[in-house]
Amino acid sequence: DIQMTQSPPTVPASVGDRVTITCRASQSIDIWLAWYQQQPGKAPKLLIYQASKLQGGVSSRFSGSGSGTEFTLTISSLQPDDFATYYCQQYNSNSPWAFGQGTKVEIK
Amino acid sequence: EVQLVQSGAEVKKPGESLRISCKASGYSFTNSWIAWVRQVPGKGLESMGVIYPGDSDTRYTPSFQGQVTISADKSTNTAYLQWTSLKASDTAFYYCARRIIRIGFDIWGQGTMVTVSS
16 A cells, blocks of 8 residues: 655744645655645645646645655745645555645644 | 535444435536545544445445445435444544545535544
């Protein structure tokens, strides 16, 4: 099975900061990676798919990059609504698709 | 509007059975996979399994195989997650989501909280 490892587990940040989260796959997944945002008490929301494509309606301050085994999610200028937990997910295989452990962006 | 609406919160005792639901609307239910995701309070997301309602093809993550049953009813556009004997460790939020190949989980239900306690 493909394992996904996110880092760091938490990111202390302030409004306006640039934030970068990393996700590594245990084997190559090409570009088959998605990023989700989960705000407290809410269902996750798809932000990025195919490693770098922005889901419709998602702010352009979110961007994704990478391929193979290493990926990043960048928030260019953190806004109050962005304090949340972010998850990566691989969908290279036809199995149920594993998530990373999550990265919580918290107020510094 | 494309949406998934889940059944309400449940409180059960260990050993009881339970089925929770996820009703789809606004798209062709039989042409997209539905996934179930578990989230223990304060913890991360875990993929449990998926079903393709068109032909009921079902796949489970190994850790959930034999622990739950995923099913779907094409006549009511509803997917289900079922337990025959609940344990305290099943206490969690459960989300359904539409899985789109090459995209990810694009639409999510609002979640169902299941509490198992004696």
